Ligand code: SF4
């Protein structure tokens with residue numbers, strides 16, 4: 229897959245079919261990959277595909293001018309489609325290099341399973357349904373559904389539907405919805421007051437770094453409401469009230485654009501379970517309006533259309 | 545507890561000028577009785593009501609918010625209330641998930657000729673708010689677990 233990607237990416241640049249290539253190269257730390265954005269065809273030698281290509285690269289599309297060849301997993305491809313639906317990018321300007329994705333490995337889960345820090349691990353390898361972690365020369369095996377990111381366990385579209393070049397054989401979707409929805413199910417069992425208190429506690433840790441917003445491909449505004457000063461909707465000081473309001477509104481803004489890619493939660497430096505918010509909104513939108521973002525590039529955005537009769541039970 | 549019985553909920557109403565606002569007027573001129581708990585803000589259309597306004601109202605200490613617009617099909621701008629319906633629906637469901645009592649965000653369709661319905665809606669919403677009590681969502685917790693006044 230990697231070889232094919234390098235060839236294709238190089239050819240795209242050489243034949244002047246794109247101005248940019250966006251993909252992944254090895255990160256500076258163990259078991260990491262980092263985004264590679266380049267116009268230089270020689271850089272394509274560094275492109276990689278492995279279970280650690282975690283970033284949603286669609287996030288970069290709105291900030292780049294010109295035609296782009298982009299490496300896309302299933303979730304990324306949905307974000308790209310969502311941007312097309314929103315008229316943020318034009319389909320003809322992107323060449324989608326589709327990666328059939330078997331799921332990404334969550335290092336936090338691996339660390340917990342292995343009882344070791346990631347720096348102390350010698351190797352992590354994946355073979356079908358098993359993930360083998362090597363520590364101090366010893367091999368430990370884990371089931372794949374113990375090691376993948378929650379959002380990967382709920383992935384509905386591991387292989388992009390919309391693409392220009394397919395880099396491998398499409399695999400079947402393997403949704404483990406139960407595992408991936410555990411946090412939400414637990415929250416829903418709690419009383420309203422307990423749930424509010426839970427979020428209050430979580431958001432008292434938020435430092436308002438806005439990493440969640442910046443990494444989110446659906447948050448593409450040039451000027452975000454949090455930076456408005458007249459009126460000032462939220463205070464810049466990270467108090468839990470304003471932190472929570474920021475996140476509530478953010479989720480409302482991305483409703484119908486959010487593809488449950490899990491980036492917000494992954495990038496949060498203080499580990500707030502943001503996906504439990506995003507995923508719930510994703511579910512609400514689907515339940516009320518049978519709408520899933522990023523599935524069909526011809527579909528109108530959620531807030532740009534309506535049905536004559538819907539959600540009426542919520543109105544007096 | 546003595547205070548509790550005197551407590552009256554504060555309800556903020558965003559009323560569409562083409563229907564519900566006139567409906568509220570009609571309720572007044574035809575002497576329909578409804579609780580004085582509502583403070584009305586006239587908006588050009590129910591779709592003007594950004595979710596930010598709703599949450600800001602709760603943040604400032606209102607006990608509940610009512611958004612009221614024209615019946616589906618009757619929007620002065622043809623489609624405003626349909627768009628409002630989507631936005632309010634997701635806001636309501638999402639707030640509920642977070643743990644906000646559903647009574648605190650209500651929405652209704654009230655036309656300019658439905659003074660009676662307006663009075664009923666406000667009565668019902670106010671009753672619901674009395675049941676759930678004062679809004680302490682955004683108040684600081686004291687160390688002993690009790691809360692200070694909302695919006696402080
Ligand atoms: S990434 Fe986390 S800490 Fe940063 S603003 Fe978002 S919720 Fe807050």
Ligand code: SF4
Pocket residue numbers: 440443444445446447482485486487488489490491492493503506
């Ligand atoms: S809100 Fe989170 S899960 Fe949804 S698209 Fe943005 S980063 Fe991805």
Ligand code: SF4
Pocket residue numbers: 441446447448449451452453454477478481482
């Ligand atoms: S939070 Fe809302 S305003 Fe801010 S970038 Fe995201 S979508 Fe735009």
